[in-house]
Amino acid sequence: MxxxxxxxxxxxxxxxxxxxxxxxxxxxxxxxxxxxxxxxxxxxxxxxxxxxxxxxxxxxxxxxxxxxxxxxxxxxxxxxxxxxxxxxxDTPYQNVKVDYFDSQLESSDGQLRLNLSPYTQIVLTNGQHFSKNPTNRNLIVIYGAATKSIPAQTTPYRIIVWC
Known part of the structure; x- marks a missing residue:
């Protein structure tokens, strides 16, 4: 890993x-x-x-x-x-997290949990659609605002699956 x-x-x-x-x-x-x-x-x-x-x-x-x-x-x-x-x-109003996300879509460091929506774009590094579940994988997560809880929670704009 x-x-x-x-x-x-x-x-x-x-x-x-x-x-x-x-x-x-x-x-x-x-x-x-x-x-x-x-x-x-x-x-x-x-x-x-x-x-x-x-x-x-x-x-x-x-x-x-x-x-x-x-x-x-x-x-x-x-x-x-x-x-x-x-x-x-660095891009204004955009946050990025690169990490392994478990079955609950929580990062390995316990700092971020993802809440998927129908509008969350999930793609491969080559830009093609990813059709499986993104859990238990290395992900590049692009998101905006997040809660101040621990772990912070966000609904990402885009998830790039690192196969």
């Missing part, structure tokens, strides 16, 4: 990241440096499989949240370098 961790900040630099010998994959991988405003810096390795919510283009100066697998091995270097699974560009 993926242990989704996140880091939020401002993109300070995006550069090419060479992954193999003989220029294999040249231009397909990027290194995105993100600073959180308190001096902490993280470098995200962005691959062709990294999912960008709403497929938004990200540039230096943008505020983003990068999600990575907290259980994955990482090189012991500074700043830390993580393989980005999901990148979310």
């Amino acid at each position: 993926i242990n989704f961790n996140s880091f939020h900040g401002t993109v300070t630099m995006i550069s090419d990241f060479i992954t193999g010998q003989n220029g294999e994959g040249e231009g397909c991988y990027k290194l995105m440096s993100v600073e959180n405003g308190s001096g902490a810096i993280v470098n995200f390795v962005v691959s062709p499989t990294t999912y960008f919510v709403d497929h938004l283009m990200v540039a230096a100066g943008d505020k983003v949240t990068g999600y990575y697998d907290g259980n994955a091995p990482v090189p012991l270097i500074y700043p830390p370098q993580y393989r980005a699974l999901v990148i979310v560009k």
